[in-house]
Amino acid sequence: MQDRITLQVARYRPEQESDITFEEHDVPCPKDWVILDGLNHIKDRIDGTLSYRWSCRMGICGSCGMTVNGEPKLTCATFLSDYAPGPVRVEPLRNFPVIRDLIVDIGDFMQKLVRVKPWLVREVEKPLTEGEYLQTPDELDEYKHYSMCINCMLCYAACPIYGLDSKFIGPAAIALAQRYNFDNRDQGSGDRMAVLSEHEGIWGCTFVGECTKVCPKHVDPAGAIQRYKLTAALETMKSFFLPRGA
């Protein structure tokens, strides 16, 4: 196994550059080093001005998503040795504005996420004295895999539809809406329907399917969107044939 590998790291310093440039650095390549370790090595030992986001280093926080050799990846879960002999090109996530180096602005996603109410909506909360809302394992299985989303936004970076039309609400927001729609304790699916059935909601998706392929948590946002299309179509049919909600 080789002991070093070349990282080609994207730099964007808005005070002095108008576009991305690349810098090459040789970093150690032990078999247990991930891309993030390589970036930390550069920042600690070579160039402290390199800017990027990271936090947990264990695929939980979703902060360190970047484009690695053209593919959206969590850099804390992507091993350097898998790219041997290199070089490895590290760029900011696609489809988002770049603030500096490998840091992108996530404000658009955060605003969209809130619109789908990704929390349990209750018309009336039952009193605490009545105890917790019970749920069977089968009911939990209905939504559990959608709840694994860590908001890393790799799905947005992989989605050409979002790249072409930033009004599209996007894969993760819809998957998280479904996480709550399929939760039997939730009563907010009607509120979400109003947002998701807009043109920029589920109907913006043309099922490229790359969001599901790049998801590090196997959430299957593409499946969530298609399931919701089916739900929305059935609801429309019902409202047409049963206008009084029989």
Added chain:
Amino acid sequence: MAGTHVYTDYHPRWLRRHVSTYWWLEKWAYFAFILREATCLFVAWFVAYLLLMIGAVVGGADTYLRFLDWSASPWVLTLNAASFLFMIYHAITFFVAAPQALVVHVGRRPVPAQLVLAGHYLAWAAASALVVWVLTRP
């Protein structure tokens, strides 16, 4: 926010990268998607061809024979052969995608995706067998 702004500490100049017109050539997966979308043109052609054929049948024996001659011309044969291949591609990609959209439950248990996929192929085989039977019966 836009690239034309002058950078200041309190007004960072974000870099907005535009998606290339040829984004669908960047990855095989994107190209396969565009190819799948393009199959709708061939679906439309088969619908038009079927309508032309019905029109020819309704028009009588002479019209139908002229339609058969026209159908035997090289460009129509080539177009129909290409359309057939695209139909196969369309069906396969549709079937592969179907289990993601169609989550079937038996009782409270979800049916495995492979079974949903197999169900589609079985239905396809049954429909094809029916067509073959109709065409080949004495």
